[in-house]
Amino acid sequence: MLRLALLRTRVGRHILVLFVGCVIVPVATFALLAYTLMARRLETAARETLRSESKAAGFIIFDRLTAIATELALRADAGEGASAEGSSFDFVAIERAPGSVATLHGSPQPLPALADAELRHLAQGRPLIVRHSGPRPVFFLVRKTGSGNDGFPRIWGRVLPATFLESGTGLGASMGGGNLCVLDAEKRPLSCAAAEAERATAALEDSRAGEHGWQRGDSLFLMGGFHLFLKHEFGAEAWTVTLSTPADAVRAPLADFRRTFFLGVALAGVLVFAVSHIQLRKRMTPLAELELGVRRVREGDFTTPVAVQSDDEFAVLAESFNGMASDLRRQFETVAALHEVDLAALEHRSADAIARAALNHATALLEADFAVVAFPDGDAPGTWRALARTRDGFGDGKNLFTPGAGELKDLASELQVLERGKAQPCYSLKPRITQGVEELAFPIRHRGGVRAVLLIGSAATNRFSDATRSLGRQLADQLAVGLSNESLLHELDDLSRGSLLALARTIDASSPWTAGHSERVTQTAVEIARLLGLEHRAIERLRRGSLLHDIGKIGVPTAILDKAGPLTEDERTLVQAHPVIGAEIVGTITAFRDIVPLVRDHHELLDGSGYPNGISSFAISQQVRILTVADVYDALVSDRPYRRGLAPEAAVGILREGMSTKYDPDVVQALELALFSGWAATTDTHNIVAAEVA
Structure with a gap:
């Protein structure tokens, strides 16, 4: 069954119309031309036949006239008493002298006068045809019966054309069923109806002799004519003999051809449609598959190939399309x-996380059985720490990468791919992937040395194409960028921590009583935050804010900070302004604007009794509450010019007294837990700079 759904596509319809048009239109045009040519040839042959038959009819009429003239002569010889039965005349008379007429047969009729030329013709003994002037289509035949030179006596016979044209003439057979018309010299009808005679006369006048035709209603008649010359024998002007037949009768043989033609065209159309549709389906099915392939690619499916069962250009196109889709996928x-x-480089700042991100795609992207990112182990020179990815998942890569000394030299000096074939030792010592593995090693260089190596391996022969090598190099280069960024970020973090620590120590160094205060507050706040489960970014922000929380004391004279006695009101106001001063200083640095609330609000209390703005409760963030408790705790356990430092238990006791009113209970309890576990703040430089929160 034909699947007409293909015709719903514009291409399918166009191809089908073109295919059918290229067959049906030429066939129909050729058949139409053949039909027209055959019709013309039939009409030409019919006209030729009509001319021949009209000529034959003319000769028959001439012979008949000759016979009638002989009959008239015999009638004259028979005398007045002879019978006229069976003759061709309805009137016979003897004219012996002018005005002396004796009727031999029929009713007496007036005789027409003869012209001089007609008299001379009679004098020669030849019969003479004289047209009757009445309305009836008759004529007179006259012959001289004596030997005188004056034309008398002469016998007259009036001839009925219908009689001599039909009776025993054989014209019916010669006409083949056509319409015979005989016209006298004045184009008056002798044998056909007046209307047909008029049409025949008009056709003779409008057309060239022998190519006549005339119309009657919706019917076309073809006509052939012949001029019957009577002058010599009968002394009359030439008659015209025409024979006509309906054009439909001439074209009757074409009727069967016409029926057969239309049936043949219809069958040819059906056959051409069926064949063209079958061929169209063969051509459109690959196009439909390619269209589906394009849709899949547009929707992000690059793995499903286009399947085209063909041995022509469509198969080549499908293969090219699949190759393009595969290239796009890669x-x-x-x-x-x-x-x-x-x-991974931006978010995790971890070499292992960056390596795992690269390995996530390495095996599929590079069509490898395994992929390894190996790092030189700084703690054990000559050994490597490796992360591995196989088609089954990740591994720790232990003993997966063991290059020799010469290979290390190659890795350090060669920027391109190092390749090992099956006949050489293998980089990998993994138990199930040992000898006979083709491997590619991509060195990842950093600052003149090898920071890491990306290694891929496959057990297949000639697995790695030029495209795979290029992609591997590209992935290794990006991994190098990520690792370089990771190193740079770590360096920037170390620099930032060192700078903040230096600045904090500079602030604390203005007074011997506050030395190390900012560092201890920072460690305490970070430990509390870790126990409370704050995320890494929040802890990092808290660490930076804690180191700079007292930067505003730059604006407070050292004499006031180191005063052993009570502060005056003005001095107290000046001391309480240091959070605002610190916030203004930190706020001028774009990178530190996120810690402005910590610097400004670290003396605010939950009951609103703090300074500088007296905010309370939920207006104070969790990080500020942590910093407040850490700051108060270190102030309580540290010596001051006006008192000695308290023991940690006493300091925690004071904080517990202010729980829920001044200090956050969760924060105080976290501090108490840290102290109970043996934790203690330190001012060791290495621990401050390198501290990382898990």
């Missing part, structure tokens, strides 16, 4: 892998 996977490496 390109998108490459972009995704590189993007994931970038994100």
Whole structure:
């Protein structure tokens, strides 16, 4: 059954119309031309036949006239008593002298006068045809019966054309069923109806002799004519003999052809439609598959190939399309892998996380059985720490990468791919992937040395194409960028921590009573935050804010800070302004604007009794509450010019007394837990700079 759904496509319809048009239109045109040519040839042959038959009829009429003239002569010889039965005349008379007429047969009739030429013709003994002047289509036949030179006596016979044209003439057979018309010299009808005679006369006048035709209603008649010359024998002007037949009768043989033609065209159309549709389906099915393939690619499916069962250009096109889709898939996977490496470098700041991001895509992207990122182990020179990815998942990569000394030299000096074939030792010592593995090692260089190595391996022969090598190099380069960024970020973090610590120590160094205060507050706040489960970014923000929380004391004279006695009101106001001063200083640095609330609000209390703004409760953030407790705790346990430092238990007791009114209970309890576990703040420089919160 034909699947007409293909005709719903514009291409399918266009191809079908073109295919059918290229067959049906030429066939129909050729058949129409053949039909027209055959019709013309039939009409030409019919006209030729009509001319021949009209000529034959003319000769028959001439012979008949001759016979009638002989009959008239015999009638004259028979005398007045002869019978006229069976003759061709309805009137016979003897004219012996002018005005002396004796009727031999029929009713007496007036005889027409003869012209001089007619008299001379009679004098020669030849019969003479004289047209009757009445309305009836008759004529007179006259012959001289004596030997005188004056034309008398002469016998007259009036001839009825219908009689001599039909009776025993054989014209019916010669006409083949056509319409015979005989016209005298004045184009008056002798044998046909007046209307047909008029049409025949008009046709003779309007057309060239022998190519006549005339119309009656919706019917066309073809006509052939012949001029019957009577002058010599009968002394009359030429008669015209015409024979006509309906054009439909001439074209009757074409009727069967016409029926057969239309049936043949219809059958040819059906056959051409069926064949063209079958061929169209063969051509459109690959196009439909390609269209589905394009839709799948547009929707992000690059893995489903286009299946075209063909041995022509469509198969080549499908193969090219599948290759393009595969290339696009690898390109998108490459972009995704590189993007994931970038994100890992920005988010995790961990070499292992960056390596895992690269390995996530390495086996599929590079069509490898395994992939390894190996790092030189700084704690054990000559050994490597490796992360591995196989088709089954991740592994720790232990003993997966063991290059020799010469290979390390190659890795350090060669920027391109190092390749090992099956006949050489293998980088990998993994038990199920040992000898006979083709491997590619991509060195990842950093500051003149090898920071890491990306290793891929496959057990297949000649697995790694030029495209795979290029993608591997691209992934290794992006991994190098990520690792370089990770190193740079760590360096920046170390620099930032060192700078903040230096600044904090500078602030604390203005007074011997506050030396190390900012560092101890920072460690205490970070430990409390860790116990409360704050996320890494929040702890990092708290660490920076804690180091700079007292930067505003730059604006407070040292004499006031170190005063052993009570502060005056003005001095107290000046001391309580240091959070505002610190916030203004920190706020001028874009990178530190996120810690402005910590610097400004670290002396605010939950009951609103703090300074500088007296905010309370939920207006105070959790990080500020942590910093407040850490700051108060270190102030309580540290020596001051006006008192000695308290023991940790006493300091915690004071904080517990202010729980729920001044201090956050959760924060105080977290501090108490840290102290109970043996934790203590330190001012060791290495611990402050390198501190990382898990």
